[in-house]
Amino acid sequence: MSATFLRSIFDPKELPSDGVPEIALIGRSNVGKSSLINALTEKKELAKTSSTPGKTQSLNYFEIDKRYYLVDMPGYGFAKSSKTARGQWAGLIDQYFADRQVLRGVGILLDARHIGLDNDNLIMEWLSGLDYPWFIVLTKVDKVKQQDISAHERHLKKEFERAEVVFKTSSKDGKGIASLRAYLKNQIALPEFATSE
Ligand code: GTP
Ligand code: MG
Numbered sequence: 001m002s003a004t005f006l007r008s009i010f011d012p013k014e015l016p017s018d019g020v021p022e023i024a025l026i027g028r029s030n031v032g033k034s035s036l037i038n039a040l041t042e043k044k045e046l047a048k049t050s051s052t053p054g055k056t057q058s059l060n061y062f063e064i065d066k067r068y069y070l071v072d073m074p075g076y077g078f079a080k081s082s083k084t085a086r087g088q089w090a091g092l093i094d095q096y097f098a099d100r101q102v103l104r105g106v107g108i109l110l111d112a113r114h115i116g117l118d119n120d121n122l123i124m125e126w127l128s129g130l131d132y133p134w135f136i137v138l139t140k141v142d143k144v145k146q147q148d149i150s151a152h153e154r155h156l157k158k159e160f161e162r163a164e165v166v167f168k169t170s171s172k173d174g175k176g177i178a179s180l181r182a183y184l185k186n187q188i189a190l191p192e193f194a195t196s197e
Contacts, residue, residue, distance in 0.1 A: 001181065003041035006061035006069065012095035016061065021102050021188050022069035025137075026093075027109030028120065029075030032139035032171055036109065037062060037072055039171035040181055047072050059096065068104070068188045077119045097130060105164075105187045106134040107180075112144040112168070115152045128162040133187065135165045137180065142170040 009015060016022075025033045034047035047060065060072040073096075074089055097103075106127060110120055115138075127134045136156055141149055153166045165183060169176035 001041050002065050003037075003043055003046055003070075004063050005046060006063045008058040008060050010058045010092075012092060015059075015096070015100075016069070016102075019102060020063075020069055021067075021104045022061075022071055022100075023105045023107065023184055023187065024071040024073060024096075024103060025107045025109060026073045026123065027075060027137075027139075028077040028111070028117070031075065031109045031111050033072055033075065033109055035171040036137065036139065036169065037070055039169075039174065039177050040070070040184070059092065064184075068184075070184075076123070077117070097132070100132075103132050104190060105184070106132050107137050107167075108134060108163075109137045109139050110152075110156075112138040112141045112149055112152060115155065124160050124163070128160065133164055134162065135167065135183070136160070136163045137167045137169055139169055139171065141168045141175055142172045 006016075025036065027033050030051075032049075034049040037047040038044055038049065041062070041064065046062065057074050059074070062070045062072065064070055073093070076086075076089060108120070108124060108127065124136075138149065138152065149168055153168065156163065156166055167176050167180045167183070169180060171177070
């Protein structure tokens with residue numbers, strides 16, 4: 001997988017309009033979005049990571065295999081974020097998802113240690129109401145017992161039927177990364193899906 005950083009976008013008006021297909025990664029602050037991009041691309045410092053939540057504040061575009069973009073989104077649910085910051089996050093995200101024809105999939109990342117958080121559930125309900133294909137990526141499975149992961153997976157599949165797949169990943173030990181990579185490649189090759197508008 002070749003990968004280069006393209007650019008950071010703070011204003012929806014600056015979104016690429018080159019028709020290149022893309023996959024967006026969304027999730028709470030600190031869930032491991034940037035780390036996942038580094039694991040997928042096998043580049044340790046492509047996306048900036050931090051143990052302090054709130055590291056990514058813009059939509060960060062990465063060009064993959066000269067074929068598609070991976071979009072690293074700013075995290076939500078960061079306790080210390082101000083009301084203004086939360087408003088900015090919602091504005092950027094809302095406008096991004098309003099009409100993004102090139103979007104071939106949305107991955108929501110869930111920390112395998114903390115399943116069932118209110119803000120994650122809200123986002124998944126909201127995603128279920130949109131037309132984009134979406135999937136779940138459990139992160140940090142290296143920190144959780146296999147039986148707990150299986151229970152989470154069963155619960156999520158039952159609760160969120162619109163989610164196409166549940167991936168179980170660890171950016172630390174590489175678990176599940178290859179199958180996610182293969183899925184993304186396949187997703188990008190799909191023709192543009194019809195939106196209901
Ligand atoms: P924001 O940019 O703040 O939204 O966070 P993010 O979702 O991009 O998280 P990031 O990738 O920066 O990772 C947050 C912390 O979790 C870092 O300290 C990572 O090293 C750690 N981390 C990420 N993925 C894993 C994983 O699979 N296993 C373990 N053990 N730690 C991980
Ligand atoms: Mg990040």
